[in-house]
Amino acid sequence: MVLGAAYELSTRILPPEYYTHAAITTIAGIVTYAFAQGRTTNRERNLHARIILVTGGFTPLGLTLITSLASRGAHIIALSDYPLTENSIPSLLIPVLRAATKNEQIYAEYADLSSSESIRAFCTKFLTGEDHRLDAIVFAHEYRGIGTLFRRESQENTEWRDVASLATFLITTLLLPKLLVAPIERDIRIVNVINPFYAASAPLFPSKLTTILTSGNTHRQNDPLFLAEGFRALRTAIFTRHLQRVLNALPNGAPGPDESKNKPPGPQLIKPPKMSNIIAVTAAPGISRVETISPMFGADRESGAESFSLFGMLLYMFLYPVIFLLAKSSKTAEQSILHVLFLPTPFKRALAQVNSVADGSAPASAATPSPESYAYEEVLKPGGLYRECAVVNLKVPSLPPPPESAKPKDEKRGKGKGKQEDEFVVIEDDGEFGGESLGRMVWEWYETRLKDWETKDKARVEALKKEAERQKAAEGKQKLASTHTDSGTSTL
Template sequence: MVLHIAEAFATKYFPTKYAVHIAVSILTILVLRAFSQGRKTNRERDLHARVILLTGGFTPLGLTLLQSLAQRGAHVIALSPEPIESPGVAVLVDLIRTTTSNEEIYAEECDLTSPSSIRAFCTKFLTGKDQRLDAIVFAHEHKHIGVPKLFSKRDSSQDQKERDANSLATFLITTLLLPALLVAPAERDIRIINVVNPFYAAAAGLPFSTSFATTKGEEDDKPVLPQSKSIFFQEGKRSLRTIIFTRHLQRVLDALPHGAQAPKAEEGVSAIPVVSSKLQKSNIVAISASPGIDRADTVSSIFNADFMSPTGSYLGLFLYLVLQPLLRIFTKSPVSAIQTILHVLFLPTPFKILANTTSATQKDPKDKATQQGPLDASVLEMPEEVLLPGALYSNCAAIKLGVKIPEELRDKDRQMRAENAKAKEKSKAKGKGKEDLKEEVLDIEDDGQYGGELAGRLVWEEYEVALKIWEKENPGPVEEDKAKAGAAQATSSDSQNPSSEKESVY
């Protein structure tokens, strides 16, 4: 009976003469969907005993990534702006522990919009018993910020402040935890992964500006560049800034005195692992990863289709639901979006390959003659793909990105370098024959990637300036109490000494 009904339905609505057209249409849709989902990583890695710090772990992308890491046995510390005792956090952590049979999943309270909360967490971590970190994944910057006026009446300046806060949170956590990473054993493979939104190309085509919203007007000598008010450009600017910062962070790591450290050769092996400077210099690798345009964190945020939020848009939610068939085809699911992040976590580094090669030479005692001297990675047969330090990965592949630096900034940099060179020559001439202590300066190589050393240095300096302003505008409870106590003390002092205003203060 059921077969007869199905046959009648198929005969009426799917005539036989259109069977080929229907088959071609279905095949086309499947191909388009497979293409839109992007590549899947062809790598795998055992993450047992690996400690991973994850920000944005309770967003759709973050939860999917958290579950994937837990399934591979990783020890994950997910940061949450809400207290860990809150039902939304505690239930999700227990659920992931149960479904993945991994008890090493933890949540820590850390509000990334508060610099004092970030400092409190980092201080707690650095003063704890176990300071091991194998990877830091900054997934909180992937979520799209900014809604068209059609779906929200929110002031765009608030969106810009939120973008800056997310970027500064990444910078602050990186700089605070970097000392713990630098003292880690040289054979430990450490990765810092910045997950960026997919709109970096919107800003790459225009002259790049390093300024944050909070630093505008701080320096009058900066050239004013034409900027677009488009939310896609603003998001692309944030993404591009993070990419440039990540590349420059790798330059700094490579330039450190202990940067060129390789895994130690095992006992009894005379081959010394040596890595070519073109491949890898530091055991800490900084990477940018773009998951692409996904439904949950990108499209729904653009439509403001959050029915749980009091500021959500009913129109945006309606359009988001109506467009689901197209969104399912042309946008990524969270499972597909995390593939690039997993790829940069799983890819081997030249250091790791050397360590495995050194261990392999130990197993063959007949080749002792070939074990003498250095084992150079540049002459070894590398696998089809190794992780490129400081690179940007999208769709499980490293991509090149051109960044336009305005000529005004380049001219200013040349002038500054010339002045510094003259000052250095004068100081050498004055101090000739004297043994003066010299300030150690890192010799950072200009590789020309993502705007080169100039763009990276300008972005880093802008981060430092914006961080000071951000911390000043968002004092923690301790700073607020100190400020109130100082103000009260000053008021009391003025009331007791009316003539204090006439006295000189040194």
């Protein structure tokens, strides 16, 4: 009876002649969903005793990433913009994360990434602490989109994008001296997470950056949303690539061959190829529902009244079946980040070959690794941009060559007691992401804007302190006046 009724109802809703169409549609939907979720990393790594600093740790992507890393035994330090009070979001989520991952080494530290003073206070506290080992830094706070399709780009959005990038630059430069003195055998990684619109600004990036630096004008309200977001993402990717050039140019403490005349008998130390044990890479997780589509539609109330749109929220709800099918979840968006954290680095591979030669377990010809030796296993590309667990070869136009009058003369380089040529640090120019000149210009933009940001933030902090002192004095006077009134009343 029940089966007959169910069959009769199903045939009325979907007649048998449409079963083929329904099956094809279902299969097409499953294939489309699987393709839209992207690749999953095929690597794995034991992260026990590895200390990883994560910014944006209490965003959807950050929480998912912390869960994945902590479940593999990593020691997590998550930076929080929320004060660590008793009922704050970090205080409530940290015990849950520890219980879910069975890992007690998950901690939250307060650092307001919109304040340079707060960032400096955290870095000073971290560097002066007892345990300041650091194996990886994951900057996940720049992934979330800023701005909406239904409102014109404002100067406030531009400032928020710049501040987010400057926070990455400031934390990197403050912690970098400590990373450079770490033991050479330690594998250290710096991962910058960017939004997926970096390619939108690639053709015009050099000219736009040149205009900003020469004019000093940061107002870019006329840029479309995708171009503004892409400019921020590509700027971070170019900075990461140039940071790797700088790291490779610095001494990394690698053992070199004995150059003395009186060489002792026996095997000599073999120097590995020139590369840093600190690897900086960029990861683009792709288009996610919560942190890409939702802010773009203005559907998230937590973005603030300036970015929230009731129409956008209703449109997001109406289109959610399509968004669910074509956009990523946080679990699949994290795969590219995990991939760059799990891949072996070329430095470790070269160091392992050098150690095997010193031990006598490998022939001396293996001391100098060649590209052919890495052909059968993927290694992490220093300074590379990863998306869908693969390297992206993005073409960015280079800057025009400087005029002859602007080039330094060779005869001036030899002056000054002959030491200037020895002190000159050569940075490689591989031509990637616009080459070394464009990377240097991006670095110059960071340094210039950082000075302005710190000046404004210092003035803001001083104003807040004065206001707090003023309110405290007013409360003291009010309390004193109420005390005098009470004593006068009791006397009467």
